[in-house]
Amino acid sequence: MSVPTDTMGDVSDSSLTDLPAADRPDVAARLRDALLGASFTADGLLDLLGAPAYAALARSETVPALRATRGDTPLEMLVRLFLLQQPVPHARVADVLPVDACLETGWLVRVGGDELAATVDVRPYGGLDGEDWFIVSDLGCAVGGAGGIGSREEGVVLGVGGASTTLAGITVRTPVASALDLGTGSGIQALHAGRHATRVTATDVNPRALHITALTLALSGAPAADLRQGSLFEPVRDDERFDLIVSNPPFVISPGARLTYRDGGMSGDDLCRTLVQQAGERLNEGGFAQFLANWQHVEGEDWQDRLRSWVPRGCDAWIVQREVQDVTQYAELWLRDAGDHRDDPAEYQARYDAWLEEFEARKVRAVGFGWITLRRTAAAEPSVTVEEWPHAVEQPLGDTVRAHFERLDYLREHDDAALLEAHFRLVREIVQEQVGLPGAEDPEHVVLRQHRGMRRATAVDTVGAGFAGVCDGTLSAGRILDAIAQLMGEDPVLLRDRTPSQIRLLVEQGFLEPAD
Secondary structure, three states, X not given: OOOOHHHOOOOOOOOOOOOOOOOOHHHHHHHHHHHXXXXXXXXXXXXXXXXXXXXXXXXXOOHHHHHHOOOOOHHHHHHHHHHOOOOEEHHHHHOOOOXXXXXXXXXXXXXXXXXXXXXXXXXXXXXXXXXXXXXXXXXXXXXXXXXXXXXXXXXXXXXOOHHHHHHHHHOOOOOEEEEEEEOOOOOHHHHHHOOOEEXXXXXXXXXXXXXXXXXXXXXXXXXXXXXXXXXXXXXXXXXOOEEXXXXXXXXXXXXXXXXXXXXOOOOOOHHHHHHHHHHHHHEEEEEEXXXXXXXXEEOOXXXXXXXXXXXXXXXXXXXXEEEEEEHHHHHHHHHHHOOHHHOOHHHHHHHHHHHHHHHHHOOEEEEEEEEEEEEEOOOXXXXXXXXXXXXXXXXXXXXXXXXXXXXXXXXXXXXXXXXXXXXXXXOOOEEEEEEOOOOOOOOOXXXXXXXXXXXXXXXXXXXXXXXXXXXXXXXXXXXXXXXXXXXXXXXXXXXXXXXXXXXXXXXXXXXXXXXX
16 A cells, blocks of 8 residues: 555644554554444444434434433444544543554544543444445544534545445446546545455545545455545556546535535536546446536536537446536535535625626536446447436446446347347336326326336337337247237338337336346
């Protein structure tokens, strides 16, 4: 593991605590064993706090957790120490943790007489396969919240938020040789990547984030990563290629760059555009690059065309817009995220005005948020899908993302004639709904609905409903259409001619799958 030595225990801003030593994995392992022994895990917290207080803690609201930890059990003590930043008597901590080693390496410090306090927030985090991990972050900054982050210092490092878990959930989790976590922050994406990548490289422009990532990996019992300081792809050698690139970048479109963890420091959405455009040449054939991003909705411009222009040559792309906010909502969201609403009203209004002034100058009317997935391909004509899907989905979606691109390959390799010779199955968890007036002889609409993954719904005509209903892999698509034509009294040649486009759409959206 490479960590800039000048960051070890050296924090220039006095409002940010000195960090624990990142070069003592032996102490991190002992601390991890002690935390697990006291059931300081995601499941243990849920059992102790109850669902409402546990959910409130995830919103950075601490009062319910304070009320639930008034006792003297080891787990209650650990919650007060590491999550609620409450001092705890030395003797009480010594019953549970290796105190001397934690003091020596900076995980704990002495405060006010004979009490101890934590120097970092340590939050239990459950992996996708049930792993008991720990995410380290700056004090009071484990998650965001309605009241804003705990510190507005430039180098502050946040823990797990909704964006972090969203990216972790949509990432394709196939075994790979190499993975790059660009803008690692507290290290959550590197932590996940270490489960299925032989080699993990993590970068960040903020040296404090690299230090904290090292702590997160060590405390979680995860393999060490190659940690490199720099912006975007600067720390990556020209000859390096990866099978997976993930990034939850500083995508906030803001005037200036006040907060390293969120503000990219480039004009508008240029940081996200640059990241996407440069990723293609860093991928191995078949490799995935997956990002969260914000993008501008500019007056007189189609937002989908804007995003298509970002996609690098030689890459398939699937871009999903999950949410759109007008510029006033967007400015208010991030002003509150920074806690600016707690400042002097005149200063808050001045900052708000600066955001709107910059949006107006660029003719930005709204900002979109969503997911961008690239896959390196040798196809002569790469596929670019840009869509809006604000509806509920079922995480994790990594397998759904991988399957989307596999279906693209299949459809690219099968023309209409080959499609009619193929055999299909209706994907499991698909249900058919009929919509119409009570007592009507025929439904007005027939809808196929997914109950897993993207949870799509699509309206189909009588032929489409009948076709999907009998797809069990036994008959070819052409044979099924011939039977439908006979039942409906239609010309089978005409039916074969007009139906492949509908079959193609049902396959592309995941309602039908090739039987083989």
